[in-house]
Amino acid sequence: AQTVTQSQPEMSVQEAETVTLSCTYDTSxxxxxxxxxxxxxxxxxxxVIRQEAYKQQNATENRFSVNFQKAAKSFxxxxxxxxxxxxxxxxxxxxxxxxxxxxxxxxxxxxxxx
Amino acid sequence: DAGVTQSxxxxxxxxxxxxxxxxxxxxxxxxxxxxxxVLGQGxxxxxxxxxxxxxxxxxxxxxxxxxxxxxxxxxxxxxxxLLGDSALYLCASSLGSxxxxxxxxxxxxxxxxx
Numbered sequence: 001a002q003t004v005t006q007s008q009p010e011m012s013v014q015e016a017e018t019v020t021l022s023c024t025y026d027t028s029x030x031x032x033x034x035x036x037x038x039x040x041x042x043x044x045x046x047x048v049i050r051q052e053a054y055k056q057q058n059a060t061e062n063r064f065s066v067n068f069q070k071a072a073k074s075f076x077x078x079x080x081x082x083x084x085x086x087x088x089x090x091x092x093x094x095x096x097x098x099x100x101x102x103x104x105x106x107x108x109x110x111x112x113x114x
Numbered sequence: 115d116a117g118v119t120q121s122x123x124x125x126x127x128x129x130x131x132x133x134x135x136x137x138x139x140x141x142x143x144x145x146x147x148x149x150x151x152v153l154g155q156g157x158x159x160x161x162x163x164x165x166x167x168x169x170x171x172x173x174x175x176x177x178x179x180x181x182x183x184x185x186x187x188x189x190x191x192x193x194x195x196l197l198g199d200s201a202l203y204l205c206a207s208s209l210g211s212x213x214x215x216x217x218x219x220x221x222x223x224x225x226x227x228x
Contacts, residue, residue, distance in 0.1 A: 004156070037219075043202060044117075045157070045219035091156050098212050100147065100170040104156030 002027045004092050004105035012111045013082045020067075021077045021108050023092030031097035034068065036077045039107070040088040048090070051075065079110075087112045116140070118207050118220035126226045127195050135190045135223045139207030145169075146188040147217070148180060151202040163188055164211040192225075200227045 003026045013019035025034070036048040051059045051068050058066050063083075067076045075094075079086055092105040119138040127133050139146050145164040149157035159172040163182035177193045186207075192199055202222040208215040 042221055043204075043224075044221045045204065045206075047216070093156070100145075100162040100164075100211050101159035101172065102149070102157070102217075104158070106154070106156050 002029075002094070002096070002103045004094065004103050006092055006105035006108050008108045009106075010109040010111070012113060013079075015082055015084060015112055015114050017082055018078060018080045019082055019110065021079075021090055021092075021110065023075045023077070023105060025073050025075065025092070025094055025103075025105075027073075027094065027096065027103075029096045033095050033097070034066075034075045035093045035095070035102070036064070036066070036075075037091045037093060037104075038086075038088045039091060045091070049077065053094075082112045084112050084114060086110060118205055118218050120203075120205050120220040120223050122223060123221070124224045124226075126228060128228055129195055129197060131195050132191065132193045133195060133225060135192075135203050135205075135225070137188045137190070137205030137207070137220060139186050139188070139205075140218055143207040143209055143218075144186050145208045145211050145215070146182055146186065147206045147208075148188070148190050149204040149206065150174070151204060151222070152198075153201070157204055160190065162211065169211050195227045197227050200225060 034051045037045045089107045093102045147162040148160040151157040161180045162170040166182045182188045204222045205220045206217040
């Protein structure tokens with residue numbers, strides 16, 4: 001079975017500080033992609049960052065970076081210099097290569113406080 | 115360019131009724147996927163269509179059906195509605211099918227079954 005676990009239902013961080021969101025997953029497949037999506041109150045899922053499982057180098061996108069530990073099946077998201085606009089639900093997900101569906105976690109609600 | 119458009123944005127139906135949700139993908143995108151997001155959970159895969167053919171089906175009852183039209187827009191139909199069908203229904207479009215393509219989500223249709 002393919003599962004994604006986000007153990008932090010809600011987190012808070014002060015503006016300009018750094019926060020790390022945790023994610024673990026389980027799959028017997030060896031080729032897959034990992035994602036972090038942001039869902040603000042507008043409800044649209046917005047891609048934050050993507051990591052190919054075959055790449056050892058951690059992906060970065062501006063203030064967002066990941067810590068990918070394949071053996072531990074861990075994929076955490078670090079947000080640096082947090083901004084008020086980062087307030088949203090964050091979902092960890094993966095997609096098995098050449099398959100067509102995302103497996104999502106239950107999400108972490110992030111509150112950035114001024 | 116217009117993003118993924120879903121209609122209606124909100125809908126209230128009575129148990130036992132039928133509902134049709136609509137999705138227009140980004141221009142040029144040939145694949146549409148449907149996800150159900152129950153309150154407090156991550157999205158769950160329902161269907162994917164590519165070039166008007168079903169390419170994947172999630173673990174949902176036969177009351178759920180979908181189709182894709184020649185212009186690549188899609189409809190999701192749910193028959194004999196249950197209270198548990200209350201959820202946000204998300205549509206995602208992509209150029210193709212599989213992990214090589216980026217997926218863009220719409221803002222969803224909020225379905226309430228009373």
